[in-house]
Amino acid sequence: MSGLEIRLFGQISVEWGGRRSPDLSAKALELLSFVLLHRDRAHTRETLAGVLWPEAPDPLSKKYLRQTLWQLQSKLASLSRHEQDAIGTALLTADAGWVRVNHQAGWWLDVAAFEQAYGLSRESAGRDLNDRQVRALESAVDLYRGDLIATWYQDWCIYERDRLQLTYLAILEKLMGHCEAAASYAKGVGYGQSILRYDPARESTHRQLMRLYYQAGDRTTALRQYDRCVAAVAEQFNVEPARETVALYQQLRTDRLDDGRHGHVEPPAATSCDEPLAHQQAKLDQLQVSLSALQRQVQQQVTMIRAIQANLTSLQLIARALTEGQETARQTTWQMVGPHS
Numbered sequence: 001m002s003g004l005e006i007r008l009f010g011q012i013s014v015e016w017g018g019r020r021s022p023d024l025s026a027k028a029l030e031l032l033s034f035v036l037l038h039r040d041r042a043h044t045r046e047t048l049a050g051v052l053w054p055e056a057p058d059p060l061s062k063k064y065l066r067q068t069l070w071q072l073q074s075k076l077a078s079l080s081r082h083e084q085d086a087i088g089t090a091l092l093t094a095d096a097g098w099v100r101v102n103h104q105a106g107w108w109l110d111v112a113a114f115e116q117a118y119g120l121s122r123e124s125a126g127r128d129l130n131d132r133q134v135r136a137l138e139s140a141v142d143l144y145r146g147d148l149i150a151t152w153y154q155d156w157c158i159y160e161r162d163r164l165q166l167t168y169l170a171i172l173e174k175l176m177g178h179c180e181a182a183a184s185y186a187k188g189v190g191y192g193q194s195i196l197r198y199d200p201a202r203e204s205t206h207r208q209l210m211r212l213y214y215q216a217g218d219r220t221t222a223l224r225q226y227d228r229c230v231a232a233v234a235e236q237f238n239v240e241p242a243r244e245t246v247a248l249y250q251q252l253r254t255d256r257l258d259d260g261r262h263g264h265v266e267p268p269a270a271t272s273c274d275e276p277l278a279h280q281q282a283k284l285d286q287l288q289v290s291l292s293a294l295q296r297q298v299q300q301q302v303t304m305i306r307a308i309q310a311n312l313t314s315l316q317l318i319a320r321a322l323t324e325g326q327e328t329a330r331q332t333t334w335q336m337v338g339p340h341s
Contacts, residue, residue, distance in 0.1 A: 003106035004076070004091060008033055009114070009164075010146030014076075027052060027064070028072040033149065035092060035101055036109055037160050042100035051156055069094060111164065114143045118167055126177020134178055137171050144168045169195050169202075176208050185216035201236040203229060203245050214252055222252050 007013040012029055014020070024032070030052055035043060049061035056064065069092070076091055093102045117140035121133040129137070148161040172191045179188030192209040195202055206229035213222035226249040230241055240246075251257055 005108050007110045008148055009110050009144050012149050024075050027068045031068050039101040042098045110143045114140045118171055126174040127181035129178045137175055140171050185212045188212045201232040203242055207245055207248055210248055214257055
């Protein structure tokens with residue numbers, strides 16, 4: 001891929017023809033990221049200055065914006081200095097009042113490609129996806145290398161991070177539905193486990209996993225998945241599973257599955273390949289649950305240790321004050337009574 005490439009999933013990256021951008025300041029990267037994430041509209045300078053420097057007075061924030069915009073444009077231009085074709089006229093166009101993305105410039109953004117891929121199947125159920133939609137969603141999964149700039153905690157970034165993470169989970173859920181319809185059970189289980197790493201109490205995903213395990217011929221793991229669901233929703237929300245989840249569990253206990261479209265589904269016999277995979281997945285699930293519990297215990301212990309340390313510090317201060325008070329009293333008494341009394 002030639003031209004300017006910007007990646008915002010995982011670690012932020014700006015490259016031109018494989019060459020990394022010269023060091024950009026944190027504010028230059030923030031300006032670039034904000035404008036690209038909102039690339040379909042123009043931004044007033046007042047808005048950008050307020051978003052990037054919310055604590056600064058208006059005149060000062062606008063000055064910072066001018067300086068940051070100049071630095072960003074200069075650094076991006078230096079990337080293409082040795083190319084005959086520069087980055088169009090500029091990646092960003094700016095005038096006295098507005099800043100906007102130049103869509104005619106040669107640039108590629110992973111978030112834009114991710115959202116475009118999802119847009120192809122936004123209104124389609126997973127079981128109804130065609131081959132083109134499936135390939136697009138799989139490419140979107142590959143693009144999602146991590147949450148959006150996970151080390152940033154600005155309000156605008158947190159909002160966009162959550163929005164894109166929800167889109168990512170929706171993509172995985174659609175692919176799960178496609179895998180169930182195509183009898184690609186092991187692949188569907190993988191997508192489901194990825195969802196639960198982000199949202200352990202997502203009941204719809206637990207139900208899909210229960211169906212996938214059952215249709216793969218592993219009723220035992222399907223029933224265990226229900227137990228994991230019960231534990232997750234109890235821990236996070238202090239509630240019982242939904243009636244739909246319980247009804248599915250009762251079906252699987254009686255060794256039957258009604259898919260709502262074709263009636264009763266008989267479980268296929270587990271093959272020599274499917275059975276070990278299911279057992280391995282079950283062990284992985286159990287390890288993940290155990291790890292989560294261990295992490296919570298460690299955090300509790302750390303909290304207790306910090307409380308004990310704080311109490312010890314307080315006791316040491318009290319003991320020191322008492323000791324100093326006793327010494328002062330002794331010296332005062334000695335001065336009043338004298339050494340020969």
